[in-house]
Amino acid sequence: MKSIAKKISLITALSLITTISVSAQDGEALFRSKCAACHSVGTSKLVGPGLAGISDKRTQEWLITWIKDSQKMIASGDLDAIAIFEEFNKSPMIPFSDLSDEEIISMLDYIKAENSGSDVTTSTEVETEEPVAVIEYTTEDIENGKMLFSGKKRFKNGGPTCIVCHNVTNNDIMVGGLLAKDLTNVYERLGEAGISAIVSISPFPAMANSYSGKPLTKNEVRELTAFFKYANKVSESQAKKSGFKLIAGGGILGLLIILGLVSILWKNRKKESTKKDIFSRQLKGNDSIES
Ligand code: HEC
Numbered sequence: 098m099k100s101i102a103k104k105i106s107l108i109t110a111l112s113l114i115t116t117i118s119v120s121a122q123d124g125e126a127l128f129r130s131k132c133a134a135c136h137s138v139g140t141s142k143l144v145g146p147g148l149a150g151i152s153d154k155r156t157q158e159w160l161i162t163w164i165k166d167s168q169k170m171i172a173s174g175d176l177d178a179i180a181i182f183e184e185f186n187k188s189p190m191i192p193f194s195d196l197s198d199e200e201i202i203s204m205l206d207y208i209k210a211e212n213s214g215s216d217v218t219t220s221t222e223v224e225t226e227e228p229v230a231v232i233e234y235t236t237e238d239i240e241n242g243k244m245l246f247s248g249k250k251r252f253k254n255g256g257p258t259c260i261v262c263h264n265v266t267n268n269d270i271m272v273g274g275l276l277a278k279d280l281t282n283v284y285e286r287l288g289e290a291g292i293s294a295i296v297s298i299s300p301f302p303a304m305a306n307s308y309s310g311k312p313l314t315k316n317e318v319r320e321l322t323a324f325f326k327y328a329n330k331v332s333e334s335q336a337k338k339s340g341f342k343l344i345a346g347g348g349i350l351g352l353l354i355i356l357g358l359v360s361i362l363w364k365n366r367k368k369e370s371t372k373k374d375i376f377s378r379q380l381k382g383n384d385s386i387e388s
């Protein structure tokens with residue numbers, strides 16, 4: 098508990114420091130740590146759209162509101178917000194309500210600076226998307242990924258196993274935590290680039306806290322991605338189990354402690370809005386309809 102409290106106060110201290118002085122350089126660093134997992138500053142799509150020319154496409158006020166809480170903006174009926182949300186298959190962008198206006202502006206300036214010279218004005222222009230290289234995974238990669246995900250094999254740098262917070266429906270592994278999104282079909286939802294970006298950078302606070310100072314290795318990220326690809330492919334044929342079995346059958350102390358900590362973080366998050374709840378429920382519904 099103590100170390101978590103320490104971590105939290107360290108994070109507050111750090112964010113205080115970043116609020117005090119924000120320059121264009123900070124804009125780059127901020128963008129890299131918070132946004133680059135899902136966005137390029139050019140035109141290519143990762144999880145979200147490439148952000149080249151975004152300041153020409155949207156007003157600064159719109160961008161600040163969006164970045165702080167896109168879901169609230171969508172719920173308020175903003176047509177541009179709804180359109181971009183629908184375009185990206187309703188995969189919601191997480192809120193960054195802790196960022197100050199100055200920090201957001203510094204990131205927007207950084208995006209502008211990166212694109213000065215090229216005349217990209219809107220992201221509706223022809224996408225110069227790099228061809229996606231098809232990565233072939235071996236059965237050994239999949240097997241290793243499965244062991245990493247379920248905790249049979251430890252991460253080299255000591256991060257917690259994913260199954261503590263996430264479930265993947267697969268007959269070979271036990272039921273996972275229900276505190277974060279179900280990852281059975283995450284491969285379909287985010288693809289190769291999205292998964293490895295999220296797993297390497299962890300833009301989600303609860304996840305980032307668990308892996309700070311304990312990054313996964315490149316190879317671990319690759320093996321996990323291999324496992325997600327496989328789990329997605331075979332998901333139709335796997336028996337769905339109830340997540341409650343874990344609580345009845347598990348009882349690993351460390352696991353429970355982590356679950357407790359996560360639920361504290363989780364509750365704080367939940368307070369933000371009930372609309373988000375409704376969204377995620379709808380998203381879950383979507384997942385199950387998807388083939
Ligand atoms: C976990 C992935 C993820 C992260 C991290 C993320 N975004 Fe997004 N972002 C998205 C997705 C997906 C969309 C598309 C809209 C939607 O589905 O909600 C989006 C949309 C946007 C848009 C609207 C684009 C448009 O054409 O209107 C902006 C601006 C944006 N993000 C900026 C940021 C900034 C700045 C950060 C970092 C502070 C960030 N995003 C972090 C996933 C992410």
Ligand code: HEC
Nearest residue numbers: 257258259261262277278292295296301303304307321359
């Ligand atoms: C301490 C809890 C925790 C642990 C451990 C954890 N995650 Fe997460 N993860 C989260 C939370 C919270 C989110 C935010 C999305 C959500 O609301 O569920 C998330 C999101 C994700 C996403 C994005 C899902 C999506 O569809 O947007 C991926 C992919 C992911 N995690 C993979 C992993 C992998 C792989 C591991 C193991 C290396 C892992 N996570 C370990 C809590 C955790």
